[in-house]
Amino acid sequence: xxxxxxxxxxxxxxxxxxxxxxxxxxxxxxxxxxxxxxxxxxxxxxxxxxxxxxxxxxxxxxxxxxxxxxxxxxxxxxxxxxxxxxxxxxxxxxxxxxxxxxxxxxxxxxxxxxxxxxxxxxxxxxxxxxxxxxxxxxxxxxxxxxxxxxxxxxxxxxxxxxxxxxxxxxxxxxxxxxxxxxxxxxxxxxxxxxxxxxxxxxxxxxxxxxxxxxxxxxxxxxxxxxxxxxxxxxxxxxxxxxxxxxxxxxxxxxxxxxxxxxxxxxxxxxxxxxxxxxxxxxxxxx
Amino acid sequence: xxxxxxxxxxxxxxxxxxxxxxxxxxxxxxxxxxxxxxxxxxxxxxxxxxxxxxxxxxxxxxxxxxxxxxxxxxxxxxxxxxxxxxxxxxxxxxxxxxxxxxxxxxxxxxxxxxxxxxxxxxxxxxxxxxxxxxxxxxxx
Numbered sequence: 324x325x326x327x328x329x330x331x332x333x334x335x336x337x338x339x340x341x342x343x344x345x346x347x348x349x350x351x352x353x354x355x356x357x358x359x360x361x362x363x364x365x366x367x368x369x370x371x372x373x374x375x376x377x378x379x380x381x382x383x384x385x386x387x388x389x390x391x392x393x394x395x396x397x398x399x400x401x402x403x404x405x406x407x408x409x410x411x412x413x414x415x416x417x418x419x420x421x422x423x424x425x426x427x428x429x430x431x432x433x434x435x436x437x438x439x440x441x442x443x444x445x446x447x448x449x450x451x452x453x454x455x456x457x458x459x460x461x462x463x464x465x466x467x468x469x470x471x472x473x474x475x476x477x478x479x480x481x482x483x484x485x486x487x488x489x490x491x492x493x494x495x496x497x498x499x500x501x502x503x504x505x506x507x508x509x510x511x512x513x514x515x516x517x518x519x520x521x522x523x524x525x526x527x528x529x530x531x532x533x534x535x536x537x538x539x540x541x542x543x544x545x546x547x548x549x550x551x552x553x554x555x556x557x558x559x560x561x562x563x564x565x566x567x568x569x570x571x572x573x574x575x576x577x578x579x580x581x582x583x584x585x586x587x588x589x590x591x592x593x594x595x596x597x598x599x600x601x602x603x604x605x606x607x608x609x
Numbered sequence: 610x611x612x613x614x615x616x617x618x619x620x621x622x623x624x625x626x627x628x629x630x631x632x633x634x635x636x637x638x639x640x641x642x643x644x645x646x647x648x649x650x651x652x653x654x655x656x657x658x659x660x661x662x663x664x665x666x667x668x669x670x671x672x673x674x675x676x677x678x679x680x681x682x683x684x685x686x687x688x689x690x691x692x693x694x695x696x697x698x699x700x701x702x703x704x705x706x707x708x709x710x711x712x713x714x715x716x717x718x719x720x721x722x723x724x725x726x727x728x729x730x731x732x733x734x735x736x737x738x739x740x741x742x743x744x745x746x747x748x749x
Contacts, residue, residue, distance in 0.1 A: 367624035531653035
């Protein structure tokens with residue numbers, strides 16, 4: 324059996340770890356509130372613009388933007404949003420697993436895949452997993468700026484416009500609640516028509532001043548807002564997942580400390596008993 | 610009862626208004642727009658300026674939108690504003706100051722300023738002031 328001193332060092336070290344994890348839990352909890360607020364504020368805009376784009380894709384417009392035309396798929400692009408830091412449980416792993424499965428589906432059909440990675444964890448993963456990465460950005464602050472994201476997305480959009488990529492997906496975690504984050508893959512371009520049976524007949528908007536100009540602006544804004552929302556949502560997911568992961572770690576450390584304390588007390592008691600037995604035995608011998 | 614149409618105003622930061630309205634009056638890219646229920650589908654840009662909503666029952670509410678897009682469907686109006694605020698929350702002093710700052714910047718005539726941006730700034734502040742004044746008149 325291990326001796327008391329060894330056990331005591333082990334307990335101390337676990338206690339130190341527990342202090343760190345519980346501190347991180349508290350930090351994540353306080354950050355989580357702020358990031359969730361930011362996410363909730365941005366949601367209506369991204370939802371509404373998605374609805375509008377859905378209508379537009381359903382209409383029979385006089386002018387069809389490049390982003391509205393379905394093409395034969397030879398190469399697809401993925402924009403994958405992951406966190407920069409770890410210690411957030413299975414958040415990134417789940418997302419990457421789902422994405423890789425999705426990618427595999429295309430690869431099996433003989434379609435090539437390009438990747439645009441936002442966040443460090445995705446970059447690390449695909450460095451070892453392999454994959455054609457065309458753009459990567461990491462170390463986003465907790466208050467993501469649209470401007471910082473545009474550059475890397477533009478690579479993808481340009482490729483789409485030039486016809487090198489025929490479909491772009493956006494893959495990110497969607498915040499359901501603090502306990503659940505759902506990996507989700509949505510099609511960004513070509514625009515996905517909203518299934519709305521009420522609007523099936525042929526109709527078109529009146530465009531003022533000019534369909535082309537308007538669509539250009541609207542679609543750019545749509546893509547920006549979708550990616551921005553994905554990143555903001557991902558930050559909220561990260562903090563929530565981190566809080567849960569750190570809470571579990573703290574609880575586990577507590578259990579471990581209890582267990583080890585019990586063993587240590589047993590060992591100490593056994594040592595005392597043995598010592599007493601030796602003294603009694605010694606006295607009897609005299 | 611007058612017929613109504615659902616209208617929502619969202620800015621990048623938050624949802625500002627959502628509800629039934631009798632009419633919407635605002636400035637589109639090529640001119641003033643008055644939208645009543647049953648309007649034909651329309652897609653246009655928003656110019657900085659006041660957005661006046663006539664609520665159910667005739668009450669009026671004024672917002673300020675600084676640009677963006679508006680989508681009109683016969684049964685729904687969606688205003689996707691870059692930024693939007695309730696006219697009540699507009700700060701006149703701040704708008705005047707921002708306008709003066711922009712004008713000073715323009716008057717400074719330095720080469721490193723972005724004329725397009727400064728001019729847009731001035732236009733936006735002017736629109737904001739217009740909204741505030743209109744709103745005040747109406748209250749009286």
